[in-house]
């Protein structure tokens with residue numbers, strides 16, 4: 420059986436009206452570039468999306484995870500968009516996420532975020548790709564826990580024999596570059612002990628315990644840790660397989676109903692509610708550069724290709740009046756959090772601000788401090 424790989428590579432290489440949204444020419448350029456790669460046979464299919472000021476390339480192929488040609492295609496696309504469009508138009512943050520000058524085989528560690536999942540196609544293979552703006556990879560910890568470990572969220576964990584044996588979480592310490600595999604439900608409390616610190620521990624992969632089948636993959640890069648300075652937020656992506664032995668689409672979306680707090684938002688320095696939005700209807704990022712938001716794109720995978728509702732156009736999974744309630748709630752939480760101004764926990768704690776501008780301000784005060792006698 421042929422194995423298919425879904426690769427999502429994304430970057431913020433400049434935007435219009437501050438950190439708001441990319442220029443249409445940038446999206447069109449990416450589409451043309453990937454269409455050429457589809458013609459040569461490198462890609463089986465592709466879709467270009469944007470969320471906030473980020474551009475994401477969803478690519479399917481048969482070359483496996485970490486393939487240098489696929490990664491180079493994405494790198495070149497973002498580099499060319501920067502040079503040919505973002506810089507001449509003086510877009511805001513042109514080339515922001517491209518931290519290195521030249522490509523060296525893999526985009527990991529170079530700025531762009533990447534999530535990849537290789538699997539053998541089932542008779543029918545639904546997937547969801549989530550993409551967020553104004554937040555960081557740890558934003559997926561809570562929903563991934565609920566989807567794959569919480570029976571109050573995922574009925575299949577109780578009802579479906581294939582899910583009943585649980586899931587294995589691969590968790591990365593992004594500050595130290597180490598990883599560990601822990602199994603739910605047996606090691607639930609250890610999993611929670613780590614995932615509750617999303618600035619340090621992030622889920623990179625999830626596997627079905629009964630047969631080791633890959634179930635989910637997330638991007639885990641933190642730009643500030645890579646760059647050693649503030650360069651904007653990471654805007655993570657997440658791929659999840661659904662149905663027939665995996666959580667149902669409805670179980671995968673359910674954790675986003677009550678907007679939970681994530682780090683990011685204005686200047687990457689605040690906790691704000693993650694608001695689920697339609698990518699067709701809600702493109703504006705407007706309140707205090709946010710609030711942080713997430714889109715959900717649904718496809719079938721067939722013979723290595725993305726199948727959407729019209730060609731490769733994905734199902735817009737948060738475009739349902741149900742989510743108006745969540746968006747209202749997110750607005751209320753966002754306004755409430757803003758009443759606290761620059762007081763923690765509305766503002767992030769100092770270790771999370773290490774690479775932003777506040778420490779520079781406070782450094783000036785150092786010599787004014789005197790010892791208490």
Ligand code: 13P
Pocket residue numbers: 661662663664665666667668669
């Ligand atoms: P499946 O086993 O077909 O995924 O059944 C679950 C379902 O469809 C509920 O949405």
Ligand code: 13P
Pocket residue numbers: 431438471472512552553650651652653684685686687708
């Ligand atoms: P981005 O991380 O989306 O570029 O936004 C940066 C920022 O500082 C928003 O206030």
Ligand code: MG
Pocket residue numbers: 431438471472473552553651652654
């Ligand atoms: Mg962004």
